[in-house]
Amino acid sequence: MKLDLQRLLKKGIYSLIANMCDEPFLIQNVRGQVLYGNADDKYPEKCPVGYQDGVIGWVSGGKKTEAIAKLLEHLATSEYEKKALGKETLAKYRELILLYDITEKLAASLDPQEVASLIIQEANKLINANKVSLMLINENTGLLEVIAGLGDEAKTKMSLKVGEGIAGYIALTGKAEIINNLSDDPRFLVGTRKVSSMMCAPLRIKDKTIGVINISSEEPANYTAEDLKLLSALTLQAAAAIENARLYDALKEAFLTAVSTLAETIEKRDTYTGGHTKRVMEYSLAIGKYFGLPDNEMERLKLAAVLHDVGKIGVRDDILLKNGKLDEEEYREMKRHTIYGEEVLKYIKYFKDIIPGVKSHHERYDGKGYPEGLSGTQIDIIARIIAVGDTFDAMTSDRPYRNALSKEVAYAEIKKCAGSQFDPEVVRAFLKAMALNN
Ligand SMILES: [Fe+2]
Incomplete structure (x- = not known):
């Protein structure tokens, strides 16, 4: 740190x-200026003012x-110490802001992959490195696998046994380490990648231990205890966020299983031969994918597809299970399952977003559907997709009063109804998905 004698002397020191x-x-400065x-x-003897x-x-x-x-x-010297302290405080403050920022971002995400990518980006911001990777222990295989990376590490599909290599060793001991000279380290798996420090x-x-973060540099780097402290602070946040995301995932899975079981129980009262709910979900997700729905909409689609006929719980048995054709009054009652679906779901906050998908799955693109006669994009996209998946499965399943149609006949029928019963864009996505899946 540079220090100017003139500035030091300004503060009333002269008179003192x-x-x-x-x-x-x-008193002269180093250049001889008085x-x-x-x-x-002029005095013959000069005494130096030393500093660092x-x-x-x-x-x-x-x-x-x-x-x-x-x-x-x-x-x-005391001025230097003051300045150095100020600099250190500022650096600490910056680190704290960064860590706080990371915590905020991590709290907003519940997807393990997204959390992992966020962590490595932040690690790279905190500590300068050209390679960063995050490895997690796969609970099924017990192997340590790279799930997100920056630089070459992004392409690495490396997996290690716990105890193997440096990352494996860290996973085994649970203790963070700096290895500034990798070539001297017997644990380093030579030939895998060009890395000097880690x-x-x-x-x-x-x-x-659920995983490891690796920071490495191709050129020899001099990682310090400060860097390691910072990385450890980050891993503390990272581990909690990943665990949260995993728990959320497991909870979501358990929830979907419970909801699917409920839907299948309801389905058993119906005249379908079984598996309708699951197939409608699969067709709908395939359409959603080729339609280009974002992840959050895919989640909504999945749940709405599983629950699309939940309202049948409110339809009387003699109508729901009738073998022959329904008369006008019976058909009117049957159609009410869309409204009953809304009734069943509206009291549960979590289901609010999927109500349009459930309620409108019998609406038609041309406005001639039920229960509200909505048309075009007035119908929620989720409902427009389920409508195709639902109709396709109904056509290709055996019913008590007719045999299943062949897939080819059903494709032709769906295609014919593009623009009238169905959204043409959804039909296009459906045909694409089916062509590629078969
Ligand atoms: Fe339905």
Whole structure:
């Protein structure tokens, strides 16, 4: 850190020194420029003002020359310490802001893959490295697998046994490490990648290691204990966020299983031969994928497809199970299953978003459907997709009053109804999905 003697002397120090001395004296900066005293005075002996292995000025004059130089040195050192402390505080503050920022971002995501990508990006911001990877222990195989990476690491599909290589060793011991000279480390798996220095920290939840973050550099880097401290602070956040995302995933899965079981129970009352709900979900998801629905809409589609006929719970048995054709009044009642679906779902906050998909799955693109006669894009996209999946499965399944149609006949029928019963864009996505899936 550079220090200017002139700036140091400004703060009332001149008068203080002058009061101490009864003889004239001269203070010069390192370039010989006079900072205090009479420039015409020349004194043969100059005493240096030392600062950090160098000299920042000179003092000359009477007997107290040396004492003045020592005082200035002392002032320079304390100024340096003050500045250094300020710099350190600022660096700490920056780190805290970054970590806080990461916590905020991580809290907003519940997708394990997204969380992992976010973590490695933030690790790269915090600590300069050209390679960052995040490995998690696969709970089924017990192997440590790269799930997100930056630089070459993004392409690595590496997996290690716990204990194998450096990352494996860190997973085994649960202790973070800096290895600044990898070529000397017997644990390093030579020939895998070009790496000179590395820093690894475990992701831990309670006493269990769930993964490892690796930071490495092709050129020799001098990672410090400070860097490792920062990485460890990040891994603490990362482990909690990944565990949260995993738990959320498991909860979602359990929830979907419960909901599917409910839908299948309802389906058993119906005249379908079974598996209708599951197939409608699969067809709908295939259409959604080729339609280009974003992830959050796919989630909504999945749940709405599973529950599309949940309202049949409110339809009387004699109508729902009737073998022959329904009369007008019975058909009107049967159609009410769309409204009953809304009734069943509207009391549960979690289902609010899927109500349009359930309620409108019998609407038609041309406005001639039920229950509200909506048309075109007035019908929620989820419902427009389920309509195709539902009709296709109904046509290709055996019913008590007719045999299943062949897939080819059903495709032709769906195609024929593009623009009238169905959204033509959805039909296009459906045909694409079916052509590629068969
Ligand atoms: Fe239906």
